[in-house]
Amino acid sequence: MTDLLQPHASDREADRRAREWLGNLDHQAAVGKRHHIVPRFLLARFASEDGKLRVRNRRDGKASTRSINDLAVRDFYTAVTDSSGLDSSLESLLSTVEAGTAEILRQHLDFRAFVKPRAFTLEERATLDAFVAMQAVRGMRIRRSIEVIADYSVKLLNPDRITEEDIRDVDFVPHPNDHLKMFGNLAERAEETLKTRSTSLIHLDKPLLIIGDEPVLVESERDESVKRGASKPGTAPEDLVRLEGGRGFANAEVIMLPVTPAVLLAYWPPGRRNLPAEVHLIGEETQSFGEELNLLMTGSAIDWVAARPDHPSFDSLELPPPQPLLTVHDYGSSAAARVNSTPARRPIRRLRHDDILEVESEQI
Numbered sequence: 279m280t281d282l283l284q285p286h287a288s289d290r291e292a293d294r295r296a297r298e299w300l301g302n303l304d305h306q307a308a309v310g311k312r313h314h315i316v317p318r319f320l321l322a323r324f325a326s327e328d329g330k331l332r333v334r335n336r337r338d339g340k341a342s343t344r345s346i347n348d349l350a351v352r353d354f355y356t357a358v359t360d361s362s363g364l365d366s367s368l369e370s371l372l373s374t375v376e377a378g379t380a381e382i383l384r385q386h387l388d389f390r391a392f393v394k395p396r397a398f399t400l401e402e403r404a405t406l407d408a409f410v411a412m413q414a415v416r417g418m419r420i421r422r423s424i425e426v427i428a429d430y431s432v433k434l435l436n437p438d439r440i441t442e443e444d445i446r447d448v449d450f451v452p453h454p455n456d457h458l459k460m461f462g463n464l465a466e467r468a469e470e471t472l473k474t475r476s477t478s479l480i481h482l483d484k485p486l487l488i489i490g491d492e493p494v495l496v497e498s499e500r501d502e503s504v505k506r507g508a509s510k511p512g513t514a515p516e517d518l519v520r521l522e523g524g525r526g527f528a529n530a531e532v533i534m535l536p537v538t539p540a541v542l543l544a545y546w547p548p549g550r551r552n553l554p555a556e557v558h559l560i561g562e563e564t565q566s567f568g569e570e571l572n573l574l575m576t577g578s579a580i581d582w583v584a585a586r587p588d589h590p591s592f593d594s595l596e597l598p599p600p601q602p603l604l605t606v607h608d609y610g611s612s613a614a615a616r617v618n619s620t621p622a623r624r625p626i627r628r629l630r631h632d633d634i635l636e637v638e639s640e641q642i
Contacts, residue, residue: 313351313369315349317376318346319376319379323538325346331343331344331585332589332592332593333584334595336576349491349582382406387479387541398477403477406477408469410468410472410543411468415465417580418581419578419603422622424460426604429616430613430616433612446616478557479541479556480542480558483540483564485539485589486539487541487542488575488583488584489584490583491582493536493578495533495574495575495578496527497530497533498531530547536571542571576597580622583595601621602621604618605617
């Protein structure tokens with residue numbers, strides 16, 4: 279694996295490595311391919327030996343047995359460039375990080391009969407932190423949030439041009455490029471937060487954990503005003519839109535990612551040191567912990583949750599109704615009411631051939 283993600287002596291060295299990596303990259307290598315929002319290697323750890331998963335639709339709860347390939351989306355990370363071409367560099371970067379993470383999990387989980395449990399090395403942490411940070415911002419939730427904010431902003435700022443009927447029934451959406459442009463900054467901020475935290479692998483004595491299309495879970499302590507959805511006097515315009523369900527990594531108590539049906543990667547609160555590299559739960563602890571994590575997973579998911587086909591309670595698992603991604607506090611506009619009453623759903627638009635023509639027309 280490339281050392282692109284490894285700790286460097288200076289920012290200059292890191293920039294040099296990044297330029298070198300980009301210079302050797304085929305920017306069209308993954309164009310037209312199906313991309314897994316949750317990496318294939320991770321889904322495989324939750325699948326049967328023949329690559330099957332039991333999947334439930336997040337909106338209606340219906341269950342079906344599907345292959346890992348069925349959970350891919352075509353060109354989700356492909357950008358349209360200024361030269362009206364297609365660029366899959368982000369997918370290539372994600373693949374590099376995924377390959378490194380897959381190898382780390384193999385070393386720590388699959389070779390346990392031959393290797394003593396140990397803490398992650400600095401090099402392993404660098405790759406894991408990058409992977410978890412990217413996974414947290416690469417999915418449907420962030421892209422759909424960008425779409426919702428754009429739709430709200432257009433409607434709020436153009437009350438004389440948009441009818442009440444359009445506010446209710448028409449969606450104004452940004453280009454998929456907007457998500458990809460923000461990706462680097464969002465992932466970097468999340469990664470910086472992860473670096474300040476200790477990690478542990480939590481082992482359950484039964485394979486009870488499930489996975490979803492937003493597998494990075496954030497458990498936060500929220501003040502009462504946020505829980506009630508109340509806005510404070512003197513709220514600035516930039517504070518009117520607030521993500522529902524937490525305040526991100528910076529204020530999280532614990533950040534978690536299930537990596538197998540029986541193992542969870544946990545990032546503990548900042549400042550807690552000398553924590554064990556591994557924690558083992560048994561009996562009732564496993565049962566209650568698994569139920570709590572699965573509840574968080576179903577609440578976080580946008581489109582689907584999945585488990586091994588032989589999971590004992592997956593088909594009967596109660597799925598909470600989908601909630602709006604964002605809560606908007608303003609003067610009571612119709613645009614805010616639309617956002618606050620619209621459950622989370624898949625992004626309206628993905629990359630399509632017409633997007634290239636749109637870029638070309640903007641340049642004329």
